[in-house]
Amino acid sequence: MTAMRIVDPHVHLWNLSSGLYPGLEKPSTGFIGNNAPIARSYLLDELLAEGHDAFEIAKIVNVEAFPTRPLDETILLQQLADRTGFPQAIVAAADLADAGCESLLASHAERRNVRGIRQVLNTHADPFYAYVAEDFLGNPAWRRNFGLLRRWNLSFDLQLYPQQMRAAAELAAAYPDVQIVLNHAGMFVDRTLAGWRQWRDGLALLAAHENVAVKISGLGMFDHGWTLESLRPYILTTLDAFGLRRAMFASNFPVDKLFGSYTDLWHAFSAAVADMSDDERAALFRTNAERIYRI
Numbered sequence: 001m002t003a004m005r006i007v008d009p010h011v012h013l014w015n016l017s018s019g020l021y022p023g024l025e026k027p028s029t030g031f032i033g034n035n036a037p038i039a040r041s042y043l044l045d046e047l048l049a050e051g052h053d054a055f056e057i058a059k060i061v062n063v064e065a066f067p068t069r070p071l072d073e074t075i076l077l078q079q080l081a082d083r084t085g086f087p088q089a090i091v092a093a094a095d096l097a098d099a100g101c102e103s104l105l106a107s108h109a110e111r112r113n114v115r116g117i118r119q120v121l122n123t124h125a126d127p128f129y130a131y132v133a134e135d136f137l138g139n140p141a142w143r144r145n146f147g148l149l150r151r152w153n154l155s156f157d158l159q160l161y162p163q164q165m166r167a168a169a170e171l172a173a174a175y176p177d178v179q180i181v182l183n184h185a186g187m188f189v190d191r192t193l194a195g196w197r198q199w200r201d202g203l204a205l206l207a208a209h210e211n212v213a214v215k216i217s218g219l220g221m222f223d224h225g226w227t228l229e230s231l232r233p234y235i236l237t238t239l240d241a242f243g244l245r246r247a248m249f250a251s252n253f254p255v256d257k258l259f260g261s262y263t264d265l266w267h268a269f270s271a272a273v274a275d276m277s278d279d280e281r282a283a284l285f286r287t288n289a290e291r292i293y294r295i
Contacts, residue, residue: 003053006266009061009289010183010217010250013087016041018076020067031129032221033258042254044086050253050262058286060086061250061293063157063183064093064118071107078111088295089115091157096145097136109152115293116155116179121168122187124161129189131159137167147175155179155293158212161189165202172209179211179292184218184252185238191222203241213292214242216269216284217250220259228268235272244280248288 014021027036051057067073070093077090092108094101094117108114122131136142137160149156158168158180165186172180186206188199206212216238220226239247249269253262273281289295 003051003056004266004270005056005058005286006051006249007059007061007286007289007295008057008251008253009089009181009248009293010063010215010252011047011060011087012042012065012252012254013044013047013062013077013080014042014065015076018072020069020073020076021065022068023066032255033224035258038254038257044080044084047253048086050251050257051266052263054263055266059088059290059295061089061091061115061289061295062087063091066120067093070094071104074108074111074114078113081113087113089113089293091116091118091155093118095119096148097134097139097142101145102148105148105152105154109154114154115295116157116181117149118157118159118183121158121160121164123164124189129161137164137171143171143174146171146178149178150175155181157181157183159183159187161187162195162199162202165205169202169205169209169212172206172212176209176211179213180206180209181292182206182212182214184221185214185216185234187218187222188234189222200237200241203238207241207243207246210246212242213246213248213288214238215248215250218252218256220256220265221252224259226259226268228271231268232272235269239273239284244276244283245288246292247284248292249284250289 024039027039048057074092090113092114094104120131121136124130219231
């Protein structure tokens with residue numbers, strides 16, 4: 001049987017010997033559960049082996065993993081890419097509220113595989129779910145510095161919760177020439193009917209802007225015992241909002257390795273869109289990611 005070629009646009013490689021990821025040096029417990037199985041180095045060879053004989057991982061986008069020194073992470077990833085060809089794209093870390101972010105963005109952009117920036121924005125009234133305490137989307141200095149991304153043609157990976165989507169849609173409207181990529185299908189955290197509606201309506205607000213795309217990934221973070229049938233509504237609702245030209249499947253490995261195997265996840269993605277044409281499936285599994293991340 002021929003392996004299915006995929007482009008995985010959301011992975012995290014981390015080498016704990018770098019000293020960049022102290023948060024992973026000891027296991028911890030949060031809303032994703034206990035992270036002990038991934039509180040260790042996760043390197044390229046392990047990722048490429050995850051597909052086994054079913055999936056050929058042709059290209060990857062490495063997304064920052066909360067490094068203590070963002071430029072050092074980018075340098076190490078570019079060195080890896082120069083040696084191996086992987087990752088084909090790097091989404092680097094930067095604090096756009098920091099006075100020195102312009103210099104950092106320039107330094108990131110000097111590395112030829114850097115395509116974008118991510119700064120996690122998730123705020124939540126319950127500290128258990130909050131990544132950050134500050135509302136960066138409402139910070140005028142942060143928004144001005146967001147505009148700097150245009151200088152180096154950098155995209156922005158947008159990670160937030162549904163209650164923040166209206167403000168993010170306003171950001172997308174203010175900067176229509178910045179490519180924004182919504183992470184993890186918008187992180188549907190409130191698993192109630194009201195929460196579903198807020199997530200669904202927020203997707204529509206973001207999708208109304210042509211400069212916003214979406215990664216269908218990270219679904220296991222709020223559905224630890226997922227099945228194809230439990231994932232299907234989120235996959236199809238996201239595709240209904242964004243269409244087939246601005247959506248892509250992604251693994252979020254090794255984080256989602258806590259909830260199932262790589263092959264099971266990609267088989268579920270494939271089964272959810274089994275009735276689509278070959279061209280439509282190619283867009284979701286490969287070509288959209290290649291176009292959006294310019295790889």
